Amino acid sequence: MEARPLEPRVLNGCGMRVLGFVPLGGLATKALKVKTPKASKVQESKEIEKPRLVKGPSSFKKGRAVYEHGNYSSYYGYRHSEPDSSGDRRLTALTERFGKGFFKGKEVLDVGCNSGNVSISCALDFRASLVVAMDLDAGLIEAACENFNTREHPRKAKCSVEFRNEDILSCPLRRPPDDLPERFDVVICFSVTKWIHFAHGDTGLHNLFKRCFKRTRPGGFFVLEPQEWSSYKKKRHLTRQIREMVASIQIRPEDFDDYLETLGFEKVDTIEPPGDLPKNFQRSLRIFRRPDEEKPEAKPRKRKGPA
Numbered sequence: 001m002e003a004r005p006l007e008p009r010v011l012n013g014c015g016m017r018v019l020g021f022v023p024l025g026g027l028a029t030k031a032l033k034v035k036t037p038k039a040s041k042v043q044e045s046k047e048i049e050k051p052r053l054v055k056g057p058s059s060f061k062k063g064r065a066v067y068e069h070g071n072y073s074s075y076y077g078y079r080h081s082e083p084d085s086s087g088d089r090r091l092t093a094l095t096e097r098f099g100k101g102f103f104k105g106k107e108v109l110d111v112g113c114n115s116g117n118v119s120i121s122c123a124l125d126f127r128a129s130l131v132v133a134m135d136l137d138a139g140l141i142e143a144a145c146e147n148f149n150t151r152e153h154p155r156k157a158k159c160s161v162e163f164r165n166e167d168i169l170s171c172p173l174r175r176p177p178d179d180l181p182e183r184f185d186v187v188i189c190f191s192v193t194k195w196i197h198f199a200h201g202d203t204g205l206h207n208l209f210k211r212c213f214k215r216t217r218p219g220g221f222f223v224l225e226p227q228e229w230s231s232y233k234k235k236r237h238l239t240r241q242i243r244e245m246v247a248s249i250q251i252r253p254e255d256f257d258d259y260l261e262t263l264g265f266e267k268v269d270t271i272e273p274p275g276d277l278p279k280n281f282q283r284s285l286r287i288f289r290r291p292d293e294e295k296p297e298a299k300p301r302k303r304k305g306p307a
Contacts, residue, residue: 087125088117088121089274090190090285091121091125093274094223097269102221104127105128106129106185107131107132107186108130109132109134110188110190111187111188111189111192112134112168112189113133113135114144115143115144115147116145118133118190119131120144123160124151124153124159129159129160130162131160131162132184133163134163134166135163135164135165138165169204173214173215182215183215187223189225191283193208193224193227193256194227194232194235197249198242201248202251206251209263210263217290219291220289223288224256225284225286226253226286228283232249260288264291265289266288266289267287270285271285
């Protein structure tokens with residue numbers, strides 16, 4: 001079997017939008033019930049197929065850069081109230097609640113890794129054996145690789161980190177050389193849901209959760225940090241497309257837990273944020289677990305001779 005590289009490597013991946021035409025007078029609408037899929041048969045919508053990779057701001061508005069995918073280059077400069085040398089505080093909160101073994105020796109997927117601070121901290125400070133970090137912004141992936149290469153740490157030669165320029169909504173589940181489904185012990189998704197919702201609406205949000213379920217090993221954990229609805233309202237005027245998409249959204253952050261449970265996740269816990277974080281980043285961590293695979297029931301033996 002080919003050994004995983006010690007240095008991060010950049011891979012590529014792919015996203016779409018569907019336009020609808022409304023007749024004169026509009027359409028009559030009604031609320032739809034969410035169909036509950038079985039965990040073993042989670043199906044993804046085929047509406048998102050076109051690559052949606054980016055690099056830097058999508059446009060400029062009154063001289064200011066517009067990051068319609070949340071791909072801020074200075075995100076970690078204002079995400080924390082103060083520097084923390086022990087690692088990302090969300091990771092610290094998880095190990096304080098579930099023990100130091102939550103990440104130690106585990107394989108971790110970081111969805112929407114930005115410039116890699118969480119991914120690097122997970123590998124070096126919290127001793128994960130493998131961290132795969134993906135982001136759709138090529139510039140952020142380049143910055144993440146640079147951050148890892150310049151970081152001094154005694155564990156650096158022992159850990160395996162991969163940075164991928166990919167979109168979680170379109171990247172392949174199966175990977176060479178064995179072409180088996182790629183799964184992880186822990187999947188983390190920090191402050192990503194709002195931007196998926198902005199770009200792809202409810203369909204994209206559903207597909208994000210389905211893909212995270214598929215990438216979580218049986219017995220593994222999915223850690224979600226969603227933005228609250230107030231954050232949606234604050235940023236909905238970034239572009240006309242985002243404003244229209246927000247108006248069409250039916251599943252809100254308070255509905256995420258129920259939807260994730262329909263996929264097969266079990267809700268484990270909620271960790272509230274510390275009070276000294278900036279007001280806009282007072283976001284809870286929601287922890288889910290994918291149950292162990294159920295063993296098939298044994299077939300009853302046929303009796304020999306007369307009953």
